[in-house]
Amino acid sequence: MEIANFIKERRSIRKFKPEPVPLEEIKEMLDVARYAPSACNIQGWRFIIVTDDNIKQQIFDNGGSIAVKNSPQSILFIYDNRTDNNEYQDYVQSACAAIQNFMIYAKSKNIGTCWINHLPTKRVMRKIFNLQSYYEPIAMVVFGYPETEPTAIPRKEDIEEMVAVNNSNFLPFKDRAKNLKSRTFLRKIYYLLPGFIKKRINNLIDKKFVKKFDN
Numbered sequence: 001m002e003i004a005n006f007i008k009e010r011r012s013i014r015k016f017k018p019e020p021v022p023l024e025e026i027k028e029m030l031d032v033a034r035y036a037p038s039a040c041n042i043q044g045w046r047f048i049i050v051t052d053d054n055i056k057q058q059i060f061d062n063g064g065s066i067a068v069k070n071s072p073q074s075i076l077f078i079y080d081n082r083t084d085n086n087e088y089q090d091y092v093q094s095a096c097a098a099i100q101n102f103m104i105y106a107k108s109k110n111i112g113t114c115w116i117n118h119l120p121t122k123r124v125m126r127k128i129f130n131l132q133s134y135y136e137p138i139a140m141v142v143f144g145y146p147e148t149e150p151t152a153i154p155r156k157e158d159i160e161e162m163v164a165v166n167n168s169n170f171l172p173f174k175d176r177a178k179n180l181k182s183r184t185f186l187r188k189i190y191y192l193l194p195g196f197i198k199k200r201i202n203n204l205i206d207k208k209f210v211k212k213f214d215n
Contacts, residue, residue, distance in 0.1 A: 029109070117139070
């Protein structure tokens with residue numbers, strides 16, 4: 001299959017078979033991931049493979065996605081945040097390039113993935129994983145063998161609506177900013193809640209407010 005087809009046919013997967021992907025295979029995928037471009041060739045990636053149910057529960061209890069709790073395995077992608085280019089956050093871009101490599105290569109091996117940034121605050125993530133301050137948690141990727149064949153999800157716009165030449169004559173996004181300020185405020189308030197309160201309301205929040213997908 002050509003690389004374009006791997007990219008187009010990749011889908012976010014949140015439901016996996018219970019059997020784990022072997023550790024050596026995970027390391028192989030991460031080895032491919034680290035061949036992504038990185039700003040100034042720093043190559044500041046670090047990867048934490050998460051299989052411990054207690055750690056998954058801590059992430060969920062502190063505001064993380066239930067997809068992390070329910071997945072057999074996940075990876076926390078980390079990058080060295082010491083940069084003089086905070087304007088464009090080149091460390092985030094470098095980390096995300098590796099994440100994309102990982103997910104595309106996983107697709108080629110019939111392993112499903114889902115990029116997760118519905119996570120606790122970075123301060124909490126550093127505490128859970130005992131990270132030094134210059135290691136920036138960027139995102140988690142849950143992965144495993146898909147439980148079912150994923151549903152195809154069409155693109156929302158035609159490519160002609162997304163491309164401009166020498167000028168930004170784009171049409172506005174539809175409803176993209178609807179209730180954005182209030183949702184941002186509520187998220188900040190949620191993060192400030194004590195842990196014991198988050199534990200009590202997380203299942204309700206997941207049921208009522210978190211978007212659900214078929215895959």
